[in-house]
Amino acid sequence: MSESPYTLHCSSSESGARRGELQTRHGTVQTPIFMPVGTQATVKAVTPENLKEMGAQIILGNTYHLYIRPGHRLIEKFGGLHNFMHWDRPILTDSGGFQIFSLQELAKITEEGASFRSHLDGSKLFLAPEDAIEVQQVLGSDVMMCLDTCIPSPADRKTTEDSTALTGRWAKRCRAAHSNREQLLFGIVQGGMYEDLRRKSAEEMVATGFDGYAIGGLSVGESKEQMHDMIEATVPYLPKDHAVYLMGVGTPEDLVEGVWRGVDMFDCVMPTRNARNGTLFTSTGKVVIKNSRYREDEKPVDERCSCYTCRNYSRAYLRHLFVSREILSYHLNTIHNLHFYLALMEEIRTAVENDSFGRFRKDFYGRLESE
């Protein structure tokens, strides 16, 4: 291990919240941060320029999807994922483990790796931990993730124990296969809903040694309390001088609560997917834009928001686009929701810097309840 790519700037005096930065070969990311999801070499419905205007510092790519289509070897010919998709800021790629589990009913996990079928044409595929690293190295992402195993939720202790142990052995193999040290590699802590297994997994990952640590297997149907408990059962066993990434989470409230408990990085399809379904996030709660109450509503989606959509369009116009199934609806809704998430994280960073995150959190919930 070389020195940590994460630098801690300051910590909250009243919570686990941290303000720091992560150095990558495509630039430095200010944390805590939310990463928009760009599954198929595009953040759905927006351009890289739109993302920059919203303040996106780093995006996520899905290794499973890119491996299947267009294939990492094709992307390699274009000089990597950044060049292929015209994005010159950092990219984090997941390992494919979660997609193999969630898209594939018939995925088979053995000691060696994961056998599964393409969701596109049903062809048989196999991914070993070493393959997951090779694919990500070829994609050229800034932050790579170890291949992990996922389990249904809830899962019994034995299933969880076995799966977590296998994730630990795979993590060692990923670490050994990691040859391009310009790309960072994060380990993933599993352990299901068992506090002691979370601790054990965290300690194992730290012993193996990674550039950062992720918390996986959450936001899979458990209660908010359980999720918070599992974060709290993990973070204390991770080194303070490394970034902590909570995978696949979550709602705006989840982000606030994650930061409160020491999380530095988040990703989730929620802002982009909800945008396409017509559900918009605002500082006072969700707006379901198809509702007839917005038919003649001249207000922007969120009067507190400064995004392109809120600066230029009324709720009535956005409702018209959505009920008319216009493509511009997906574009404008996505811009708003991502801007909302990214602006929220920026406010959180400022609050942690000023050591006023407790006050910020209280105001955040106060606005939600004002609706």
Next chain:
Amino acid sequence: MSESPYTLHCSSSESGARRGELQTRHGTVQTPIFMPVGTQATVKAVTPENLKEMGAQIILGNTYHLYIRPGHRLIEKFGGLHNFMHWDRPILTDSGGFQIFSLQELAKITEEGASFRSHLDGSKLFLAPEDAIEVQQVLGSDVMMCLDTCIPSPADRKTTEDSTALTGRWAKRCRAAHSNREQLLFGIVQGGMYEDLRRKSAEEMVATGFDGYAIGGLSVGESKEQMHDMIEATVPYLPKDHAVYLMGVGTPEDLVEGVWRGVDMFDCVMPTRNARNGTLFTSTGKVVIKNSRYREDEKPVDERCSCYTCRNYSRAYLRHLFVSREILSYHLNTIHNLHFYLALMEEIRTAVENDSFGRFRKDFYGRLESE
């Protein structure tokens, strides 16, 4: 009639091509011009800012669609179509006649007006010529069109004669109903595929007196030769100091040939619809982006093009987006196709100014044949 809103700058010495401008209350439009189609208060898949970056001077709105959804009275509450959709340059609205004819198998045309059913909910609707003007005045477009009647193609002489005569009577009623003189009103010449009926219709429209004149009922299945014949049978009978608008046309070749014969304005869904179907226009012909020959193609869509899409993305990436059905595909393809059309018209304007349009036309076909 006040003085003409059209100013002729210069004419081609070798063809009917003209270089001029049309004054409207939202600004002056340099002609010849192509107008992107914004059917439902949006040019599909792009923002007004995208349109401006591409050089769009004026767009088209469809009265029929807006009348049905969201309704012109709702748009009126938002200060008109410009404010509603965040577009501050000129808008031309059609009258709804063509949509009533083409979307409605059961439309019934009487002397009084058109009875039809909503394509959304089947409700019975009625539009008289006076209503078409009122709706367009409420929408606040810069250029309004008379309600005309359309006929199947081919149509016999009697059918064509009756329909054209009714269009003439409706045009007089539209003219009488036109109370807001800040909005321009264009008459529509019909006459099917009969040269003498075209001339008769043109003379009638000129006698009624409009701010500009359109040629309707073309690009409905007739041959290119027939289309050219009908344009040539019409333009000589229209006043040289008024704009000529060829409705719903066409391919890039149609634009060149239309300008050659004296047309100043065009609109067509072809660039936007083809973009969404993955057919891209280039200076050397069409590119069907899903074709496997583009799988690893690092070139831009058109090496001669300076649009945002061609500056930043390869054919291979655009193919990936299209086969993956990503929304960004529609956005980037639409930007390219509209830019291609608008840049073509800009080149045409320059060529007419320099009186080199014959040479331009020859080069244009030369490039197409080079593929």
